[in-house]
Structures are given as structure tokens and as C-alpha cells.
Amino acid sequence: MDPTTERRSLLEEIENAPANRAPSEKSIRRYLRIVREQRTRESESVAKWGAVLLRKYRRVLPEEELWLVQEQVAMAALDCHALSVAATCMKAISRQFPDSVRAKRLKGMYMEATGNLDRADGIYDEILATDPCNEMILKRKATCKKTKGDIPGAIQALKHYVDIYMLDRDAWEELAGLYIKQHLFKQAAFCFEELIMLAPNSLTYNLRYADVLYTIGQQANWKSALSYYSRAVELSGGGCVRALFGVCCCLSNLDPKGQEEDEDEEGGRALGPLSAKALVKWYSEKCPDKLPYLREVLKSQELLD
Amino acid sequence: MGGGYKADTTPLLKALLHGAKFPSCSVNGVLLGFDGGDADGVHVVDAVPLFHTALPLAPHLEVALAMVDAYVKAQQGGLQIVGYYQADAAYGVTELGKTGKAIADRLHQQTKASCALLIDSKKLAAMVNEKEDLPFELVVRRPNGWQVAKVDKDGNGGLVCTGGSVRDLLLNYWNAQKHHKICDFDEHLDDITKDFLNPDLLA
Numbered sequence: 001m002d003p004t005t006e007r008r009s010l011l012e013e014i015e016n017a018p019a020n021r022a023p024s025e026k027s028i029r030r031y032l033r034i035v036r037e038q039r040t041r042e043s044e045s046v047a048k049w050g051a052v053l054l055r056k057y058r059r060v061l062p063e064e065e066l067w068l069v070q071e072q073v074a075m076a077a078l079d080c081h082a083l084s085v086a087a088t089c090m091k092a093i094s095r096q097f098p099d100s101v102r103a104k105r106l107k108g109m110y111m112e113a114t115g116n117l118d119r120a121d122g123i124y125d126e127i128l129a130t131d132p133c134n135e136m137i138l139k140r141k142a143t144c145k146k147t148k149g150d151i152p153g154a155i156q157a158l159k160h161y162v163d164i165y166m167l168d169r170d171a172w173e174e175l176a177g178l179y180i181k182q183h184l185f186k187q188a189a190f191c192f193e194e195l196i197m198l199a200p201n202s203l204t205y206n207l208r209y210a211d212v213l214y215t216i217g218q219q220a221n222w223k224s225a226l227s228y229y230s231r232a233v234e235l236s237g238g239g240c241v242r243a244l245f246g247v248c249c250c251l252s253n254l255d256p257k258g259q260e261e262d263e264d265e266e267g268g269r270a271l272g273p274l275s276a277k278a279l280v281k282w283y284s285e286k287c288p289d290k291l292p293y294l295r296e297v298l299k300s301q302e303l304l305d
Numbered sequence: 306m307g308g309g310y311k312a313d314t315t316p317l318l319k320a321l322l323h324g325a326k327f328p329s330c331s332v333n334g335v336l337l338g339f340d341g342g343d344a345d346g347v348h349v350v351d352a353v354p355l356f357h358t359a360l361p362l363a364p365h366l367e368v369a370l371a372m373v374d375a376y377v378k379a380q381q382g383g384l385q386i387v388g389y390y391q392a393d394a395a396y397g398v399t400e401l402g403k404t405g406k407a408i409a410d411r412l413h414q415q416t417k418a419s420c421a422l423l424i425d426s427k428k429l430a431a432m433v434n435e436k437e438d439l440p441f442e443l444v445v446r447r448p449n450g451w452q453v454a455k456v457d458k459d460g461n462g463g464l465v466c467t468g469g470s471v472r473d474l475l476l477n478y479w480n481a482q483k484h485h486k487i488c489d490f491d492e493h494l495d496d497i498t499k500d501f502l503n504p505d506l507l508a
Binding site: 282286 | 329359361362363364365367368371372374375376378379395398403404494495497498500
């Protein structure tokens with residue numbers, strides 16, 4: 001069973017445990033492990049069932065796993081604003097690891113969650129005074145600024161971070177998201193260019209880069225966006241509906257005049273009707289009730305008769 | 306807009322459940338309803354959740370609006386896109402912002418009476434604690450731009466909810482995990498079997 005299916009099936013089993021019995025300790029442990037490995041964000045479930053695990057089965061957990069679970073539950077609880085659960089885990093971790101930077105980061109996150117952003121900043125600055133390139137803490141500085149609503153400040157902080165840790169894809173994605181929020185699309189495009197260099201066959205990065213280019217607009221960018229949407233169609237074996245729609249949107253905007261002489265352009269223009277047909281095929285098979293609306297959209301883009 | 310704005314519980318709950326499904330994201334969607342002119346005002350009867358990622362990006366927004374437009378025209382009976390809703394990821398932020406204004410302006414070009422509803426997270430917390438009735442800020446188009454609708458001392462001028470208690474219904478739906486079942490257009494694009502119209506969600 002693939003991890004995603006296993007995770008969903010474990011959660012269903014845990015949630016459907018008989019009312020008079022706690023769910024299986026092995027199932028909760030396996031579920032929490034998969035969430036850690038996949039780095040998914042299912043904070044409600046993690047906080048709820050992780051707290052059950054810690055309350056009922058604490059003594060069963062090996063030492064290393066116990067503290068991983070404590071940290072995981074603390075962060076999930078902060079995400080759900082279950083502050084008393086988070087505080088319990090946080091205090092246990094601080095007692096066990098009094099000098100740990102990870103424990104201090106958790107305390108900083110608790111301060112952020114309770115709105116004490118200046119205190120959180122203070123904790124982070126204290127750590128950076130002796131370890132100015134600490135990965136975790138540099139990222140928390142950026143999130144503090146984002147929480148305060150200082151998006152330009154968050155951008156500066158993250159730019160400083162990626163100057164040092166330029167292979168951190170999560171950071172580049174977050175930076176792109178901040179630029180997009182500020183409507184700084186050219187800067188967002190730069191972030192996706194870095195991401196595509198790091199992972200050229202990533203469907204997500206090729207798609208998002210195309211989305212940003214399309215949003216910037218004008219003929220040259222729609223042409224570029226078309227090539228990245230086409231790459232996304234190729235990477236997905238023709239199944240990516242986002243990419244197919246992207247191709248249709250680009251071609252409905254591109255100026256047909258002056259393009260006919262270029263062979264590549266002719267090939268490019270053929271993608272429009274092909275993508276439209278592919279969309280019609282997918283909707284006919286999987287979503288026939290929406291097919292009439294799809295047809296209207298494609299007709300308005302002059303890609304369907 | 307002389308006739309005022311009223312909304313059934315369905316669109317308000319769909320907007321709130323959409324935000325509840327993606328609490329760490331900004332979310333948006335459109336409001337569907339009927340424009341009764343100055344006499345009867347705008348009556349919002351449904352909401353279509355659109356996005357929870359990269360709200361400012363254009364291509365899929367264009368497709369989403371075109372699909373919803375095709376849907377309302379197929380319903381006949383005068384159903385239109387009559388507004389836009391948005392919830393910001395950050396706590397306490399209630400402003401349309403650049404993206405919200407651009408989308409609201411676009412919808413306003415088609416329907417002059419269209420409005421915007423901002424989910425106010427502070428009012429939402431207050432509503433759960435029974436200190437507020439509705440967790441929305443109604444924003445309307447004035448000559449100077451989009452502005453929060455002024456409510457007079459008798460409570461007129463704001464959004465009127467036609468049905469039961471939004472708070473009670475929301476808490477019931479939350480307990481029934483309805484927020485995990487709502488689908489937006491973003492999810493539809495990843496899996497087209499997911500129905501962004503959510504026809505039976507609150508049935």
C-alpha cells in the first residue's frame with residue numbers, strides 16, 4: 001500500500017475505533033510516523049490522536065520516538081490553537097532538553113501562536129547572536145514578520161535565508177508565495193526559475209512558473225507560459241487538467257498574426273484544439289455533468305466548434 | 306445599491322466551511338443569487354468556493370469564472386454571480402487587498418450590484434462565543450471604490466441573513482466534519498471528480 005493510502009486508511013481505522021476502547025497504539029504510532037515522513041499538515045488529527053497516544057501509551061514509546069511525537073503533537077496543537085496541549089508537550093521537551101535550540105524554537109513558536117511576537121523575536125535573536133546562520137531560526141524570523149503582516153520584511157528575511165541556503169526548495173516556494181501575494185510576479189518568476197533548476201522534472205514547479213508568466217501577461221510571456229504548460233502536459237502524460245487549461249488560456253490570448261511562418265508556432269497553435277479535445281475527453285469520462293460548461297468555456301476561447 | 310443585501314444560510318456556511326477546511330490559507334469564492342434592483346435588493350442563495358492557493362494568479366481564475374458563468378446561465382431564472390467572498394490567512398485581516406479588488410471589479414463590470422463579503426476572523430471567534438451574529442464584513446462599490454457598508458443605528462445597511470442561526474448551523478456542520486467534505490475549484494483542477502458546486506453538502 002502506498003504511504004498516502006496507508007495514512008488515510010490508518011486515520012479511518014483510528015477514528016472508527018469502538019467507543020468504549022481507545023484506538024490501537026500501533027495504528028496511532030504508524031499514522032504519526034507516516035505524517036512525519038510525508039510532512040503532511042493534518043494538525044487536527046495529529047493533535048487529537050497524538051495527545052491520546054501520549055496520555056495512554058507514553059511508557060510504551062521508545063525514547064527517541066517519544067520526543068519526536070511530543071514535538072510533532074506540540075506543533076500540531078499550535079496549528080489548531082490547542083494551546084494547553086501544546087504547552088504540556090513544550091514544557092516536557094524543555095525539561096528534558098533544557099539547552100536545545102529545537103526546544104527554544106518550539107517555545108518561540110508558542111509565543112507566536114499566543115500573539116507574543118516580540119517575545120518570540122527575542123528568543124530567536126538570542127539564538128542567532130551565537131549562531132547567526134541557524135537554519136530553523138532564520139526561517140522563524142521570516143514567519144514572525146509574516147504573522148505581523150510585514151510581508152516586505154518577511155521577503156527580506158527569506159531572501160537573506162536563501163542567499164545562504166540556496167538549495168532549500170521549501171524556502172524558495174515560500175518566497176515565491178510572498179512575492180505573489182504582493183503582486184511582484186517577476187520576482188516570483190525568478191524563484192520558480194531557481195526551483196526548476198533544482199528540480200527540472202517537477203510538474204508543480206513547471207505549472208506554477210507558467211501560471212506566473214501568464215499572469216505577468218503580454219505576448220512573450222504567454223508564449224513562454226505555453227512552453228511550460230506543454231512541458232507540464234508532457235510530464236503528466238496528458239492527464240494534468242491544470243496544464244491543459246493553461247495551454248488553452250495561452251492560445252486564446254496569443255496573437256495569431258505573424259505566427260504562421262514559423263514551423264514551431266504552427267505546432268504550438270495545434271496544441272490548442274488538442275488540449276481542448278483532451279479536456280473534453282477527461283470531462284466526458286469523469287465529470288460529464290460539467291461537460292456543457294466546459295464546452296462553453298472552450299467555445300469562448302475559440303478552441304472548440 | 307438601494308435594495309440592500311440579504312443572504313441565505315447556505316452560501317454563508319459554504320464560505321465559512323471553505324475557510325475551515327484550509328485554515329492556514331487565504332481562500333476565496335463567488336456568491337450566486339438574484340438581483341432584485343432597488344426594490345428588492347440582492348438575494349444571495351449559493352456560494353462556489355474557488356481557490357485556496359495562489360489567489361492572485363490569473364489563468365485558473367479565468368477558467369473558474371467562465372465555468373461558473375456557464376453554470377449560472379444554464380440555470381436560467383435570472384441566477385447570476387452577485388458577489389465575491391474572501392478570507393485572509395492572517396488573523397484579524399479584513400481588507401480586500403489588490404487581488405480581492407481586482408476580482409470584485411471584474412465581477413462588478415458584469416453585475417453592477419455585486420458585493421464582496423470578507424470573513425472577519427475576529428468576528429468569527431466572537432460569533433462562536435455568542436458575542437456576534439455574523440462573522441462577515443459587507444463591502445460595496447461606491448464612487449470612491451470598495452468600502453465597508455455603513456450600518457445605521459437601527460442595524461440597517463449591513464448584510465441580512467434570511468435563515469436560522471449561522472452559529473448553530475456552523476457548529477453542527479463542524480461536528481459532522483462537513484468542512485472536510487467541501488470541495489473548491491482548486492481541488493477540482495487536481496481531480497475533476499470533485500464537485501466545486503457542492504450541491505448536496507448541506508442537504
